[in-house]
Amino acid sequence: RFNFQQAWTDKYSPKDGAEFPEWVASKELRDPLQESLPVDGVQFSFVKTDAQDRVAGFSTIHATREEAAGKAWECLRARIEGRVLARCALRAPREFVPVRTRLGTAIAERIGGEIDARRTMLAPVTFEDEVEVAGGLGTAYRAAQYVVCSGVLVDDIARAAAENAASELRAEHERHVKEAKTWASLIGGALFLLLIITSVYLFLNAHTKGYYAWPLRIVACSIYLIAVAAYLLYFRRFTGM
Structure with a gap:
């Protein structure tokens, strides 16, 4: 929860005697009520919009305008995230209830990025204000x-988060499968070389009646190591491993 209430009390009225814009002064937006959506017995809570579907974010007092604007956006984004997460849970309850699956976790982590990607499109209305710090310490x-957070917008973000999260997990799974196949091929090739060289060694050792067992073993081991090294170089060149 963002502790911004004290920064917006009458103790710090707007500069030059101006009044707060209607939406900044609105208690519905400044300290909104909580709603909850039951999904298979689990309650997903989020902030309630006002009559115009608006959701607002407020900063505390900061040293620079940029810091204040950034914190206001973080607060706003977190409030939108709660609504989107509830919608995602409603769309795919098995991914969130009773515990989050891997996909459910990926969707939840993706929501913030989807909101950030739409920041320009959302075109948040911004109010920035200077505050005189007590004791002559300067200006903060x-x-x-605020943005209009309609049901259509929430659905759009929820759908995009689910689709992109699923796509990322598929790509990750395919990458792991490819790596597993590559390692299987590498190990299989090394074992095949071992089988061939061992067979040749046993054949020659049988025909020499064991008189050259140790020289044959040394030669076989040397050939195997050289073959494996060449095989690894081949793999690195054509697979990038």
Whole structure:
């Protein structure tokens, strides 16, 4: 929860005697009520929008405008994330209830990025204000932002988060499968070389009646090591491993 209430009390009225914009002064946006959506017996909580489907984020007091604006966006994004997460759980309850699956976790982690990607499109309305710090310590800043968070927007973000998370997991799975096949081929090739060289050694050792057992063993081991080294170089060149 973002502790911004004290930064927006009457103790710090807007500079030059101005008044807060309507939406900044709105208690519905500044300290919104919580809603909850039951999904298979589990409650997913999120902030309630006002009558115009608006959701706002507020910063605390910061040293620069940029810091204040960034914190206001973080607060706003977190509030939108809660609504989107509830919608994702409603769309795919098995991924979130009773415990999150790997896909459910990936979707939840993806939501913030999807919101950030739409920041320009959302075009948040921003209010920035200077605050005179007590004791003559200079000026600080606070900021607030709001967007219209319609059901269509929430659905769009939820769908994109689910699709992109699933796509990333598929790509990761395919990469792991490819790596496993590559290692299997590498190990299989090394074992095949061992089988061939061992067979040749046994054949020659039988025909020489064991008189050259140790020289044959040394030669066989040397040939095997050289063959494996050449095989590894081949793999590195054509597979990038």
